Amino acid sequence: xxKIILICLALTVSLSSCVSKKQYDTLQTSMQxxxxxxxxxxxxxNQEINxxxxxxxxxxxxxxxxxxxxxxxxxxxxxxxxxxxxLRKQRDQQMTQVGDLTVLSxxxxxxxxxxxxxxxxxDKYIRLLQNAKSKADSINLALAVNLKQVLRDGIDDQDVxxxxxxxxxxxxxxxxxxxxxxxxxxxDRAGEVLQKIAAIAKSxxxxxxxxxxxxxxxxxxxxxxxxxxxxxxxxSTAVVKALQMTYGIDPNRLIAAGRGQYNALATNDTAExxxxxxxxxxxxxxxxxxxxxxxxxxxIPE
Numbered sequence: 432x433x434k435i436i437l438i439c440l441a442l443t444v445s446l447s448s449c450v451s452k453k454q455y456d457t458l459q460t461s462m463q464x465x466x467x468x469x470x471x472x473x474x475x476x477n478q479e480i481n482x483x484x485x486x487x488x489x490x491x492x493x494x495x496x497x498x499x500x501x502x503x504x505x506x507x508x509x510x511x512x513x514x515x516x517x518l519r520k521q522r523d524q525q526m527t528q529v530g531d532l533t534v535l536s537x538x539x540x541x542x543x544x545x546x547x548x549x550x551x552x553x554d555k556y557i558r559l560l561q562n563a564k565s566k567a568d569s570i571n572l573a574l575a576v577n578l579k580q581v582l583r584d585g586i587d588d589q590d591v592x593x594x595x596x597x598x599x600x601x602x603x604x605x606x607x608x609x610x611x612x613x614x615x616x617x618x619d620r621a622g623e624v625l626q627k628i629a630a631i632a633k634s635x636x637x638x639x640x641x642x643x644x645x646x647x648x649x650x651x652x653x654x655x656x657x658x659x660x661x662x663x664x665x666x667s668t669a670v671v672k673a674l675q676m677t678y679g680i681d682p683n684r685l686i687a688a689g690r691g692q693y694n695a696l697a698t699n700d701t702a703e704x705x706x707x708x709x710x711x712x713x714x715x716x717x718x719x720x721x722x723x724x725x726x727x728x729x730x731i732p733e
Contacts, residue, residue, distance in 0.1 A: 589605070590604065590605040590607070590608040591603070591604060591605075591608075591624065599714050599715060599716055599717075600714070600715045601712050601713065601714040601715070602628065602712065602713045602714075602715075603710050603711075603712050604621075604624060604710060604711045604712070604713065605706075605709070605710055606706070606709030606710055606711070607706070607709075608620055608621060608624065609621040609624075609666070609670070609711055610666060610669075613651070615656075615662060615665040615666040615668075615669045616669065617669050617670065617673055621670075621673075622673070622677070625670065625673055625674060625677075625678060626678055628640075628674075628713060629674055629678035629679070629680055632674075632680055632684070632715070633679070633680070635715075636681075636684075637717065638684070638715045638716060638717060639684045639685070639686065639715075639716045639717075640674065640680065640684055640685055640686070640713055640714070640715060640716070641686040641688060641713070641714040641716055642667040642670045642671050642674075642685070642686065642687050642688065642711065642712070642713050642714075643663075643667055643688045643689070643690050643711065643712040643713075643714065644662070644663035644664060644665070644666035644667035644670075644687075644688070644689045644690065644711055645663055645690050645691070645692075645694065645695075645708060645709065645710050645711070645712065646659040646662050646663050646691060646692050646708070646709055647659075647692060647695075647699050647704075647705035647706075647708045647709050648692045648695075648699040648705070648708075649699075649705065658691075659691045659692045660689055660691040661689075662689075663689035663690055663691045663692075664687070664688075664689030665689075666689075666711060667687040667688055667689055667711065668687045670687075670711055670713070671685045671686075671687040692708070695708045696708055696710075
C-alpha cells in the first residue's frame with residue numbers, strides 16, 4: 432500500500448510540472464478519491480481480519496471447552512473401568528466365599544449335631560442333679576422334722592436349734608446344757624438329749640455324725656486346758672465318746688472336731704453373744720458312698 436501511495440505522489444509531482452493548474456487539481460482530486468477508496472478497502476480488510484480474529488478466538492474457546500469435555504468424558508470412562516474392575520473383584524471374592532460357605536455349612540451341620548448330643552447329655556445330667564437335690568432335700572426335711580419331734584419333749588427350745596443347711600442337718604446344743612461350767616465334762620441333762628439323738632442316728636445307719644466344739648473368745652489356761660482350741664476339741668471328743676460308749680453308736684460313723692473361738696455366730700463383746708458362741712454342733716452327714724449313689728448316671732430318671 433505504501434508503494435502505491437509513493438507512485439501516486441511521484442506521478443502527481445511529475446504531472447504537476449507538465450500540466451495546468453486545473454488539470455493538476457483534477458488529477459489530485461482523482462488521486463485523493465482513489466486514495467480514500469484504498470483506505471476504505473484497507474479499513475474493510477482490517478474489519479474482516481478482526482472478524483476472523485474474533486471467530487478464531489471463539490473457535491479456540493470452543494475447542495478448549497470441547498477438550499475439557501473430552502477430558503471429563505475420559506475421566507468418567509476411567510472411573511467406569513475402575514468400577515467394573517472392582518465389581519469383578521467383588522464377584523470373584525463372593526464366589527470364593529460361596530465355596531467356603533459350602534464347606535463351612537457341612538462342618539456346621541456336623542458341629543450342630545455334636546452340640547445337640549452334648550446338650551442331650553447335659554440335660555440328663557441336670558435332671559440327675561435335680562433329682563439328687565430333691566431326694567437329699569426330702570431326706571433332710573424328714574430328718575429335721577423327726578428330730579424336732581423327738582427332742583421337743585422336755586427340752587428348752589433355747590438350748591436346742593435344729594436347721595437344714597444345703598445338704599446337711601445340724602443341731603446346735605448350748606454350752607450350759609451340755610457341760611459343767613468351764614469344763615468339758617458332760618452333764619446329766621446332756622445325756623437326755625444325746626440319748627434321743629443317738630436313737631435317731633441308730634434308725635438311720637446311712638448317716639455319719641460330726642461333732643464340732645465351739646468356744647467364745649475369752650482366754651482360758653488351766654492344768655488340763657491350754658487354750659480355746661484345746662477346750663473345743665475336748666468338748667467335741669467328750670460328746671463323741673458318750674455317743675459311742677454310753678449310747679452305742681458305731682465309732683466308724685463319728686467325727687470329732689474343734690473350731691475354737693472362730694466361726695462365731697454373735698459378737699464376743701457381750702455376755703449374751705459369748706453365750707451364743709459357746710456351743711456344740713452335731714452335723715448329720717450322708718455317707719460319701721450314699722451321696723455318690725445320688726449322682727450315679729445309671730440312675731438318671733427317664
